[in-house]
Amino acid sequence: MxxxxxxxxxxxxxxxxxxxxxxxxxxxxxxxxxxxxxxxxxxxxxxxxxxxxxxxxxxxxxxxxxxxxxxxxxxxxxxxxxxxxxxxxxxxxxxxxxxxxxxxxxxxxxxxxxxxxxxxxxxxxxxxxxxxxxxxxxxxxxxxxxxxxxxxxxxxxxxxxxxxxxxxxxxxxxxxxxxxxxxxxxxxxxxxxxxxxxxxxxCPHAQFYWWGRYTGNHLGLREGDVLYTCLPLFHTNALNSWYQALLHDAELVADRRFSASGFFDALVATRATVTYVLGAMVPILLGREVTAAEREHNVRIALAPGVPAQFQEAFTSRCGIALLDGYGSTETNFAIGGGIEHQRPGYMGRVVPGFEARVVNDVDQPVADGEPGELILRASEPFAFASGYFGMPEKTVEAWRNLWFHTGDRVVREADGYFRFVDRQKDAIRRRGENISSFEVEQVILAHPAVETAAVYAVRSSLAEDEVMAMIVLREDARLDPLELIRYCEPRLPYFAVPRYLELTRDLPKTENGKIQKYKLRERGITEQTWDLDASGYRLKRS
CATH class of the missing domain: 3.40.50.980 (Rossmann fold)
Known part of the structure; x- marks a missing residue:
């Protein structure tokens, strides 16, 4: 055209x-x-x-x-x-x-x-x-x-x-x-x-168009809506909200950062009608004392991926804001979801028209409904998905093999077509709305002269998201204070990637070929020997 x-x-x-x-x-x-x-x-x-x-x-x-x-x-x-x-x-x-x-x-x-x-x-x-x-x-x-x-x-x-x-x-x-x-x-x-x-x-131009079109339709956006986000524009979620406003004749108000104490006041001040929250934000807001602003705003709905089912009804009842779940990723689009009338707590939704989804085993064969497997996706509209990884052709081929995008997420498809998230197959950690590479955290820890080897992995927190834990083997005769390692990591990592939990060990569980078995560490979780940064009283710098 x-x-x-x-x-x-x-x-x-x-x-x-x-x-x-x-x-x-x-x-x-x-x-x-x-x-x-x-x-x-x-x-x-x-x-x-x-x-x-x-x-x-x-x-x-x-x-x-x-x-x-x-x-x-x-x-x-x-x-x-x-x-x-x-x-x-x-x-x-x-x-x-x-x-x-x-x-x-x-x-x-x-x-x-x-x-x-x-x-x-x-x-x-x-x-x-x-x-x-x-x-x-x-x-x-x-x-x-x-x-x-x-x-x-x-x-x-x-x-x-x-x-x-x-x-x-x-x-x-x-x-x-x-x-x-x-x-x-x-x-x-x-x-x-x-x-x-x-x-x-x-991310091609058309991908963001479809992001804005599908998300706006699911949210039921109207001409003249005011969309309020305090999520960072450098992520897909907030950048997508710009397109929602552009396409649906609305306005986007982008605030600097999330403030639990000021969130509802900001909704009132900006006259917002639609907003955006992440999974951990909802229990944080519910944990605060009730304020008048929680009912003085005009927000009718929030895009709220990953909010645990047990918090959804409580949040809507208290604040009057309906929560819309769904599934998408930086590489894909709003492929699983639907309007608020199709929401089911604990589920991401059904496949959106214009996309296809399968749940497969490790050789890309579909598994039966009710059985967990990897979610793979593809789109019918040209360029509705990302076109690959920049300068990494081998990673592109791996992720888009067999003409499907492999999400690395483990899900279950029920017989009625609703999808439920189980966990991540990839070795990633999700904390404070940020994706953290365990590899990158490990590289920083391994550079410390006292560290022989280390494994970084996710453990669950009370906010229904991941916390970062590192299991560390020291070099022979070396000593290391946990807080010293935290201070070493702080200028070398984003604040949200600095481990909260540290534990020293003599050895790590490994396979016959020497690969660390992180699933055993995750199953072990936090013990009496685990050092907790939050309990130490030390506060990380955030800039």
Missing amino acids: ETSVKHFDGVESGVASQYTLPALLAARAARQGDSALFSDRQTRWTANDACAVAARRAGSLAAQGVTRGDRVALMCSNRAEFMEIVLGCAWLGAVVVPINTASRGLQLEHILKNSGARLLVAEPHLVSAVAALNAQALALEQIWLIGERLEEASDETPVPSQWRSMPMPPPGAALEAAALADSDPLAILYTSGTSGLSKGVI
Whole structure:
């Protein structure tokens, strides 16, 4: 479908397909140019404003040498500048690489190296984490600082001279939108590796269109809705909410972070009608004293993946907000779910029309209903799923083998078509809404001179999510205080990946060929010998 729409400043948008971000921006501006589209509670854009922002930010990127297909790394909290870079890259045909602001050390260096980004746009207080990396291993050439000077962000860590740093340039001359296809990549989102380094998921423009379309339909979005998220825009969940607002003639309000004490006040202040929570947020909110704001808001529904069944009814009864569960991943889409009328506590839902799902054994043969197996998925719409892992062809082939995407999640399909999540087949840990690679945590621990070997794995917490535990074997004659190891991990890992539980042992259970049997450690769980960070009184830094 070819479209050409004049919608602002006399700039003509010539876009090659209907599902690219420039095409969707142009369509929204043509429908409702003066309607509110985005706010970070300081800056607010109409649909016309968003088009102008995209075209002019594309101009400033191009003026600094960014061209179509280039990757632009983005390390930023929820603020208007985050979306400005996303829109500018999309308009120009560049690829944005949002990075978790808590990334540090090995993980951060791998992301920047793998993506090949030559430009990094970052908040100043995050620059020291980048400066600590091996500059020679990266393609990075420029750093744009959002709002402040480099000296204010250096944290006494000098930035390598080969990285030119400067304040983020002002918007440039408006450019015409690149002629893009639905299959062109919009973003590379790094999801935690489960047996190795993080993988960069190549997300095409059309994938985000279908995310927004399906999710908005399931939520029952209406024209004029106000969508409130305090989840980070560098993850699929919140970035998807932008598309929901764009497609359904609504407004997205993106707040900086989740605050249990201020969550309902924020819903009231922003006049939100729809919101987003993760599994652990609900029991945290229920654990607080009842406030008037819990009933003064106008929110009717929340997208709430992974909320334990026992909390769902209690939350809705107390707060008046219906909770919508479902299944999707960075590589896929909202493939299992449905509207609120189809919800069943403890279940993800049924397969959504437009997708196929199977539950299979380890050789991809379907298992009977009621039996657990790996969930595999595929889509009928072109480019509704990610197109692979950036720079990792062997991982792409492995995950998409036999023309199905292998999720690594263990589920059960009931006879009536409802799917129930069982556990993760992959060696990943889910904590505070973040995916953690046990491999990456192990690499940091193994670098400590006192450690001989280590195994990192998940144990369950009272919040119905994972906690990180490490079982450690020390080198001969070595001694190690648990808090010393925590302080060693802290600057080298995201705060949420630092283990809560540590235990020293003389040996780890292994197979005949020497592979650590983590399932035995998980079954063993926490014992009287386990050291607990929370009980120590030490508090991790979060920036």
